[in-house]
Amino acid sequence: MRSAARTYLGCVAVWNGFIVKSAFRFVTLAAMIALVAASPAYAVTDIMWWHAMSGQLGRQLEKLATDFNATQSEFRIVPSYKGNYTETVTAAIFAFRSRGQPAIVQVNEIATATMMAAKGATYPVFELMRDEAEAFSPTAYLPAVTGYYTDMAGNMLSFPFNASTxxxxxxxxxxxxxxxxxxxxxxxxxxxxxxxxxxxxxxxxxxxxxxxxxxxxxxxxxxxxxxxxxxxxxxxxxxxxxxxxxxxxxxxxxxxxxxxxxxxxxxxxxxxxxxxxxxxxxxxxxxxxxxxxxxxxxxxxxxxxxxxxxxxxxxxxxxxxxxIIGGATLWVLRDRPRYEYKGVARFFAFLSKPEVQAAWHQNTGYLPITRAAFDLTRAQGFYDRNPGAAISIEQMTLKPPTENSKGLRLxxxxxxxxxxxxxxxxxxxxxxxxxxxxxxxxxxxxxxxxxxxxxxxxx
Structure with missing residues (x-):
């Protein structure tokens, strides 16, 4: 769908022509301006999210999109299942060549080096969040999770999503x-x-x-x-x-x-x-x-x-x-309409909320990506009711990761x-x-x- 910005400009062009042709009609300029200003509020920008989760995990993923969409009216995350990890990445690569790529694609962790080599095709998450002025602190995320997806300077290149060990x-x-x-x-x-x-x-x-x-x-x-x-x-x-x-x-x-x-x-x-x-x-x-x-x-x-x-x-x-982790991460692809990236950044901020991460962790078995989500899950008594559920987090955070235990990028x-x-x-x-x-x-x-x-x- 067209971005709200493009919709706005299109509306202005249409309304300008209408004003010239209808100068003698009984419509006030003030009313025109009010109507033009109101137009973008009704434009919802679709953001495509290609993923590799089917069955119950796919349903939980779709729930994340639905829950985010219900929090605001500017953007609509649209999940689309594309097969397994390899099929999903392959589909995104071919789509990029024809300029039909999604804004977000789910990529398994061992394909990180491949994504990094796609020069100019990806929009690093740390840059995205900075450019869109969304709150984003790498220290809030579990180091053993984010280490897999950061560069040597500690900048997060993609957004950790489903992580396991x-x-x-x-x-x-x-x-x-x-x-x-x-x-x-x-x-x-x-x-x-x-x-x-x-x-x-x-x-x-x-x-x-x-x-x-x-x-x-x-x-x-x-x-x-x-x-x-x-x-x-x-x-x-x-x-x-x-x-x-x-x-x-x-x-x-x-x-x-x-x-x-x-x-x-x-x-x-x-x-x-x-x-x-x-x-x-x-x-x-x-x-x-x-x-x-x-x-x-x-x-x-x-x-x-x-x-x-x-x-x-x-x-x-x-x-x-x-x-170290297995699973996948969310990569942002370039050359989408500019306004979509504001929605992607808001979606990632939504996914980072402790209550959202805690629910995802509890409903799927994947690791929470933030310490706050882990602490909330513990406070809710989930680990007391589900013996063994905390072992993966304890094991991942046993010691601060080293160069040998941060992850791999080959x-x-x-x-x-x-x-x-x-x-x-x-x-x-x-x-x-x-x-x-x-x-x-x-x-x-x-x-x-x-x-x-x-x-x-x-x-």
């Missing part, structure tokens, strides 16, 4: 049957291994399984032990970063999982969320997956669920550190993650040693990084 879930019923304390989540990798062996001996088909192999066992594993996945502050410091994930600690951990795989103390279930049903149906007693699946696990599991933080190796100095990381998971599968199946698999992941991943660097020489 991996946590540990366990089957309390199976813990009881194995003689384990159902109120005590295993904290370290040796404790996880010991518990999983007891569970297998007691008849569990699988001791431990995990979702999102690279996200859990490489990206968050390294952050939680304050180790880099790559040089240049995990890529935040430049496109010439080099992968370093084949360090001795990661090799040790993958080798341990591969050894456990032989007796199903650990049992690899596949990529993405393939492992979730195995925990929900009681097959695997311990599961590491996204904090955002907590609601689904509660609905679909017929046993009492326990929650814990991501395991760590206790002999690593400084561990545990803090985990070009073509969607492809690199596939490479990493391909090599992890080689290790888990016994076809390669952990060292050989991780060395190969680094070699193949670095080739992709150099390709991305050559394709973006100006960054």
């Amino acid at each position: 991996p946590i540990l879930y366990y089957n309390k019923d199976l813990f009881r049957a194995a003689g384990l304390d159902p109120e005590m989540a295993p904290r370290t990798w040796p404790e996880v291994g010991a518990a999983a062996k007891r569970l297998r001996a007691a008849g569990a088909a699988c001791g431990l399984t995990t979702a999102w192999p690279s996200w859990v066992h490489i990206e968050n594993f390294l952050a939680f032990h304050n180790l880099p996945i790559a040089t240049k502050a995990n890529g935040l410091g430049g496109l010439d970063a080099v992968l370093t994930l084949n360090n001795p600690l990661t090799v040790r951990n993958i080798a341990q999982l591969a050894q456990w795989q032989t007796t199903k103390v650990f049992d690899y279930s596949g990529r993405a969320t393939a492992a979730e049903p195995r925990f929900q149906n009681g097959e695997c007693a311990i599961f590491i997956g996204s904090s955002a699946t907590r609601a689904d696990i509660r609905v679909n599991s017929k046993f009492e669920i326990g929650y814990g933080m991501l395991p760590y190796w206790p002999d690593v100095e400084g561990a545990p550190q803090n985990t 070009g073509s990381f969607v492809l690199i993650r596939d490479v990493i998971e391909d090599e992890l599968e080689q290790a888990f199946s016994g076809k390669k040693s952990a060292q050989a698999a991780l060395d190969s992941a680094v070699e193949r991943g670095n080739r992709l990084l150099r390709q991305f660097e050559r394709a973006n020489p100006d960054r």
